Amino acid sequence: MLFKRLRGIFSSDLSIDLGTANTLIYVRGQGIVLDEPSVVAIRQDRGPGGPKSIAAVGAEAKAMIGRTPGNITAIRPLKDGVIADFTVTEKMLQYFIHKVHESRFLRPSPRVLICVPCGSTQVERRAIKESAAGAGAREVYLIEEPMAAAIGAGMPVGEASGSMVLDIGGGTTEVAILSLNGIVYSASVRVGGDRLDEAIVNYVRRNYGTLIGEATAERIKHEIGSAYPGKEVREIEVKGRNLSEGVPRSFSLNSNEILEALQEPLAGIVGAVKTALEQTPPDLGSDIAERGMVLTGGGALLRDLDRLLMEETGLPVFVAEEPLTCVARGGGRALEMIDEGGADVFAVE
Amino acid sequence: MDERPESFNGEFEVGVSDLDVGERLRQARRSRGLTEEQVAQDLHINVRHVVDIEHNKFDQFASAVFVKGYLRNYARLLALEPDPIIKAFDQATGAEEPALSPIRNVMASGAHGANIPWGTLGTLVLVLVGVAGVGWIGNGVYRMLKETENQAEVTLPNIQLPLSEPVEGAAPVDESVRLPGKAPNGTVTQEITVNLVPEADESAESAPSTVETPPELVDEPVADVPAQPQANVTLHFSADSWVEVYDATDLRLVSRIGKAGSTSTVEGVPPFSVVLGYAPGVSVEYNGEPVEVVTRRGRDVARFKVGARD
Numbered sequence: 230m231l232f233k234r235l236r237g238i239f240s241s242d243l244s245i246d247l248g249t250a251n252t253l254i255y256v257r258g259q260g261i262v263l264d265e266p267s268v269v270a271i272r273q274d275r276g277p278g279g280p281k282s283i284a285a286v287g288a289e290a291k292a293m294i295g296r297t298p299g300n301i302t303a304i305r306p307l308k309d310g311v312i313a314d315f316t317v318t319e320k321m322l323q324y325f326i327h328k329v330h331e332s333r334f335l336r337p338s339p340r341v342l343i344c345v346p347c348g349s350t351q352v353e354r355r356a357i358k359e360s361a362a363g364a365g366a367r368e369v370y371l372i373e374e375p376m377a378a379a380i381g382a383g384m385p386v387g388e389a390s391g392s393m394v395l396d397i398g399g400g401t402t403e404v405a406i407l408s409l410n411g412i413v414y415s416a417s418v419r420v421g422g423d424r425l426d427e428a429i430v431n432y433v434r435r436n437y438g439t440l441i442g443e444a445t446a447e448r449i450k451h452e453i454g455s456a457y458p459g460k461e462v463r464e465i466e467v468k469g470r471n472l473s474e475g476v477p478r479s480f481s482l483n484s485n486e487i488l489e490a491l492q493e494p495l496a497g498i499v500g501a502v503k504t505a506l507e508q509t510p511p512d513l514g515s516d517i518a519e520r521g522m523v524l525t526g527g528g529a530l531l532r533d534l535d536r537l538l539m540e541e542t543g544l545p546v547f548v549a550e551e552p553l554t555c556v557a558r559g560g561g562r563a564l565e566m567i568d569e570g571g572a573d574v575f576a577v578e
Numbered sequence: 579m580d581e582r583p584e585s586f587n588g589e590f591e592v593g594v595s596d597l598d599v600g601e602r603l604r605q606a607r608r609s610r611g612l613t614e615e616q617v618a619q620d621l622h623i624n625v626r627h628v629v630d631i632e633h634n635k636f637d638q639f640a641s642a643v644f645v646k647g648y649l650r651n652y653a654r655l656l657a658l659e660p661d662p663i664i665k666a667f668d669q670a671t672g673a674e675e676p677a678l679s680p681i682r683n684v685m686a687s688g689a690h691g692a693n694i695p696w697g698t699l700g701t702l703v704l705v706l707v708g709v710a711g712v713g714w715i716g717n718g719v720y721r722m723l724k725e726t727e728n729q730a731e732v733t734l735p736n737i738q739l740p741l742s743e744p745v746e747g748a749a750p751v752d753e754s755v756r757l758p759g760k761a762p763n764g765t766v767t768q769e770i771t772v773n774l775v776p777e778a779d780e781s782a783e784s785a786p787s788t789v790e791t792p793p794e795l796v797d798e799p800v801a802d803v804p805a806q807p808q809a810n811v812t813l814h815f816s817a818d819s820w821v822e823v824y825d826a827t828d829l830r831l832v833s834r835i836g837k838a839g840s841t842s843t844v845e846g847v848p849p850f851s852v853v854l855g856y857a858p859g860v861s862v863e864y865n866g867e868p869v870e871v872v873t874r875r876g877r878d879v880a881r882f883k884v885g886a887r888d
Contacts, residue, residue: 383643390640519624520644535651545622547647550664 250399348417397528
C-alpha cells in the first residue's frame with residue numbers, strides 16, 4: 230500500500246476515455262498524450278490451446294484487422310461501450326498506461342479516471358474499474374461519459390440551467406441533459422460509429438453484391454459519408470469481393486448512396502434525441518431551445534449531422550471544438566476537481 | 579511614455595478583431611442578400627442572437643462554447659471558412675477558459691473526500707515521529723533543565739518561612755504576608771534569618787497562596803541568606819542497588835552501588851533527587867521519617883524527589 234503510494238508520486242494522473250473505437254489518455258498538464266484504436270492483436274502459438282501472447286496493441290493492431298494469419302487474431306475488447314473481453318481489456322490498459330509512463334523506471338501507479346457509458350450496468354462498471362485496477366491504477370474513479378463530454382466541450386454544467394450534450398462514440402451514443410453538475414436525464418443507445426460502418430457494409434452487399442471489410446467501410450464513411458443531403462455529390466473508388474464471381478472488383482460509390490445507407494442508424498440517434506427532449510422538464514427544455522445542443526465524440530464529425538439534428542428538432546445544434554477529445558479532456562478537468570475538493574460529478578459504481 | 583503605445587496597441591487590436599467577427603459576418607450576409615430573420619431561421623436561433631453576434635455583443639450568451647457553435651454554423655451558412663472567424667473571436671474575447679470555472683462551486687463529497695487527507699495524515703505522522711525522536715534525544719537536556727528549575731524553587735522555602743508560625747486559617751496568613759510588605763526590607767530579612775531552621779515541607783502546605791507575593795519584597799534577602807537548610811536522607815539496603823542522590827544545588831551526594839545490609843546517610847540542601855537502581859531492595863528515610871518509594875509498574879528503577887514541596 231505504502232509502496233504503491235510512493236510509486237504514485239512518480240506517476241501522472243490519467244483521464245482515460247476507454248472507447249469502443251479509440252482509447253484516449255489525457256495527462257494533467259500535458260494534454261492528450263495517447264490516441265490509439267482500442268484493438269489488441271493476440272498471437273496463439275502451437276495450435277489451438279497453445280500459449281497466447283499479445284502481438285500488438287493500438288494502431289499497430291488495428292492495421293492487422295481483417296489481415297491476420299491464422300495464429301493471430303485482432304480483436305476489439307470493447308463492444309457497445311462496455312467490456313466484452315475482460316482479460317484483453319486489462320492487458321490493453323496496462324499497455325497504454327505503460328506507454329504514457331515510458332520514461333519512468335518504476336512501475337507506474339497512477340490515479341485513473343475512466344469514462345463509462347451512462348447506460349452501463351453495475352456489473353459492467355465494476356468490470357471496467359477492476360481491469361483498471363488490474364492494470365496498476367492506484368485509485369480508479371468513474372465518470373459518466375456525457376458529463377465528461379460536456380465539461381470537455383466547455384459547457385456551463387455547473388449553472389442552474391439546462392445543457393444538452395450528444396456524445397456519439399464508436400459503440401454507443403449518449404444523450405444527456407445536465408444541470409448543476411448533475412445529470413437530469415440520460416440515455417444511451419447502442420448506435421455509434423460501428424453501426425454506421427456495418428450499415429455501409431450491408432448496403433454495399435445488398436446493392437452491389439460485393440463484400441467490403443470494416444476498415445474499408447470506415448474509410449468510406451470518413452471520406453464521403455454525410456447525414457444530410459448536400460449540394461455537392463462526392464464519389465469514392467472502393468474494392469471488394471464480388472459475391473457472385475468470387476473475385477475482387479473495383480466500383481465507385483457516391484455520397485447520396487451512403488446517405489441512404491446510413492438512414493437507419495441515424496434514425497436511431499435522432500429518435501434518442503427526441504425522446505430526451507420529451508423527457509426533459511419544461512424549464513430545462515426552454516434553456517436548451519434557447520441555447521442549443523452540443524455534439525461531441527467521433528460521430529459528430531460525420532458531415533452535416535448537426536444539420537440533420539437541427540432540421541429534425543428545430544434546435545440550434547453545433548459541434549464542439551475537437552469533438553474526439555472532449556471526453557478525455559473533460560475527465561482531466563474532473564480529476565483536477567478531485568484535488569480542489571469537489572467530486573460531485575462522479576458516477577456511483 | 580512606456581504606457582501609451584501599449585494601451586494604444588491593445589485598444590487597436592481588440593477594436594479591429596472585435597469589428598472583424600461581427601462585421602465580416604454582416605457583410606457576407608448582405609452580399610448574399612439574406613436578412614437577419616432568414617439567418618436566424620436557418621440556424622434555429624433567436625433573431626436577437628444574430629443581432630448580438632453581428633454587433634459583437636458576446637457577453638449576452640451563457641458560454642463561449644455556444645457563441646463558437648453559432649459562429650461556426652453561421653460561417654458555414656455563408657460559405658465562409660469557420661476557423662478564421664473562431665480565431666478572431668478567441669482573440670477578441672481572450673481565453674475562453676472561464677467557461678469551465680462554474681464547476682468550482684461543487685460541494686465536497688464525503689465518499690471521495692476521504693481520499694484526500696491521506697497525504698496530510700502521512701505528513702502529520704512523520705512530523706510526530708520526528709518530534710518524538712527529538713524529544714527522546716533531548717531527554718537529558720530536559721532533565722538538566724528540570725534540575726535547574728528545582729534549584730530556583732529552593733528560594734521559595736526561605737521566603738515562606740516567616741509565615742509558618744501563624745499557621746491556622748488562611749486569613750491571618752494573608753495578613754502576615756501583607757504586613758512585612760509595608761515594612762522596610764530590613765525587617766523582613768531579620769524575620770527570615772530567624773525562622774530559617776523549621777521544616778520546610780509543613781510550612782509549604784500552610785501557605786501555598788502566598789507564594790507569588792513575597793519575591794519582589796525579598797529579592798535581596800534571598801541572595802543574602804547565609805545558611806541553606808540542611809536535611810538528610812538515610813538509605814537502608816536490603817539488597818544490592820545502585821543509588822544516586824543529588825541535592826537541590828545539583829551536587830552529587832552519592833553515586834555508587836549500595837551493598838546489601840549497609841546503610842548510608844547523606845546530607846544536603848533539600849529537595850533531593852534520588853535514583854534507585856533496585857527500589858524494592860532499598861528503604862529510604864528523610865530526616866528520620868520513612869519515605870514511600872513508588873516505582874513505575876513492573877520497573878525496579880525508581881526516580882523521585884524527597885523534601886520537595888509543591
